[in-house]
Amino acid sequence: MSEFWLISAPGDKTNLQAWERMNTVTSKSNLSSNSKFHIPDLKVGTLDALVGLSDELGKLDTFAESVIKKIAQYIGEVMEDSKDKVQENLLANGVDLISYLTRFEWDMAKYPIKQPLKNISEALAKQVTQIEADLKTRSAAYNNIKGNLQSLEKKTMGNLLTRTLADIVHKEDFVLNSEYLITLLVVVPKSSYVQWQKTYESLSDMVVPRSTKMIAEDAEGGLFTVTLFRKVMDDFKAKARENRFMVREFYYDEKELKCEKEELMKLASDKKQQYWQPLLPGYLNTSLRNGFMVPVVSSEVHLAHKTKAYIKNKNDLAKGPLLRWLKVNFSEAFVAWIHVKALRVFVESVLRYGLPVNFQAMLLQPNRKSVKRLRDVLNVVFKHLDEVAAASIMDPGMDIPGLQLSNQEYYPYVYFKIDLSLLD
Numbered sequence: 387m388s389e390f391w392l393i394s395a396p397g398d399k400t401n402l403q404a405w406e407r408m409n410t411v412t413s414k415s416n417l418s419s420n421s422k423f424h425i426p427d428l429k430v431g432t433l434d435a436l437v438g439l440s441d442e443l444g445k446l447d448t449f450a451e452s453v454i455k456k457i458a459q460y461i462g463e464v465m466e467d468s469k470d471k472v473q474e475n476l477l478a479n480g481v482d483l484i485s486y487l488t489r490f491e492w493d494m495a496k497y498p499i500k501q502p503l504k505n506i507s508e509a510l511a512k513q514v515t516q517i518e519a520d521l522k523t524r525s526a527a528y529n530n531i532k533g534n535l536q537s538l539e540k541k542t543m544g545n546l547l548t549r550t551l552a553d554i555v556h557k558e559d560f561v562l563n564s565e566y567l568i569t570l571l572v573v574v575p576k577s578s579y580v581q582w583q584k585t586y587e588s589l590s591d592m593v594v595p596r597s598t599k600m601i602a603e604d605a606e607g608g609l610f611t612v613t614l615f616r617k618v619m620d621d622f623k624a625k626a627r628e629n630r631f632m633v634r635e636f637y638y639d640e641k642e643l644k645c646e647k648e649e650l651m652k653l654a655s656d657k658k659q660q661y662w663q664p665l666l667p668g669y670l671n672t673s674l675r676n677g678f679m680v681p682v683v684s685s686e687v688h689l690a691h692k693t694k695a696y697i698k699n700k701n702d703l704a705k706g707p708l709l710r711w712l713k714v715n716f717s718e719a720f721v722a723w724i725h726v727k728a729l730r731v732f733v734e735s736v737l738r739y740g741l742p743v744n745f746q747a748m749l750l751q752p753n754r755k756s757v758k759r760l761r762d763v764l765n766v767v768f769k770h771l772d773e774v775a776a777a778s779i780m781d782p783g784m785d786i787p788g789l790q791l792s793n794q795e796y797y798p799y800v801y802f803k804i805d806l807s808l809l810d
Contacts, residue, residue, distance in 0.1 A: 388806035394747040417760040423747040450723040457716045458808040571634040575607045589625040772798040
């Protein structure tokens with residue numbers, strides 16, 4: 387189960403015994419897997435500041451989770467041909483998400499604990515906001531490449547009446563550079579092949595005898611060439627339509643066809659490079675293409691080192707620049723999100739249990755089949771922390787004046803959910 391419960395209760399002797407009792411019950415009954423969640427001694431500040439910060443952190447928590455999900459889902463979109471490998475690309479500081487969460491350690495270098503809580507919160511918010519802004523820019527550029535490629539690919543998927551002919555026709559199929567003659571392309575239904583062969587020379591005057599040839603065929607019909615004098619072209623088209631032979635408005639232009647082919651190949655290459663880019667000997671210089679930097683390997687190492695997204699081998703560097711950016715910034719955003727959760731537990735624990743700061747935070751991974759049973763056990767073990775709230779939870783129909791639970795989850799202990807189902 388990818389859902390975790392981050393909870394806390396006072397750390398005095400009585401409550402530590404409650405922890406032990408809870409651990410014993412949940413372990414014996416296989417209700418959950420539990421581990422201590424270590425939060426450092428942060429600066430408390432004033433009560434008013436904590437109350438205000440509690441609301442801000444709630445909003446930041448929701449925002450950070452949404453950014454993480456966007457990045458995770460975008461990784462799946464970029465890895466469209468390898469969707470089964472998306473989960474293994476979702477790492478935090480180089481390890482899988484569950485390992486990072488269950489072994490959480492506060493990043494003292496990035497978020498110094500001697501500064502006020504509000505400063506830490508603002509630094510986290512600034513970091514996640516910047517990641518979201520960069521994601522919008524990069525995804526817009528990638529989507530532009532993808533959209534242009536899809537538009538071109540659609541042209542190759544229609545029938546012979548509508549699809550591009552760039553990959554079908556050849557120079558030798560046409561009479562070119564003639565003042566008098568022109569080669570037309572005609573789409574003929576399969577059921578009319580015989581009729582075409584018998585009648586095309588007589589559809590108008592001045593049609594070159596035996597000049598027709600089928601150069602392509604699909605499920606509905608064939609594409610035929612026919613050569614005639616330019617001055618009878620309009621008359622030929624009209625007569626062809628009367629016989630259900632459709633003349634394509636197409637004139638052979640070698641440069642234009644070459645440009646269309648090259649654009650299709652370039653867009654396909656650009657799109658693929660965002661996901662996978664093989665390493666070349668000697669390493670490459672950077673170059674800007676369609677809004678993306680095709681990077682120097684050394685600069686990517688520098689970026690990875692700066693962001694603590696450790697690259698274990700050269701194969702990681704062979705990933706395309708967009709996928710590399712997504713992986714690095716997913717890690718950064720996820721780490722920031724879990725620090726936000728830790729901050730919320732600290733703030734809510736101080737507000738709930740008072741000073742001096744003394745609480746124990748714990749991470750529970752519920753057994754999928756035992757969620758309700760686990761909740762009941764926790765409520766029984768910790769009901770002494772808030773008898774009124776515990777009573778209302780055990781009896782949902784109970785109406786207690788002054789207790790407004792609204793639609794929020796409230797328990798006798800501090801509780802926050804962490805859901806790692808980021809691709810759903």
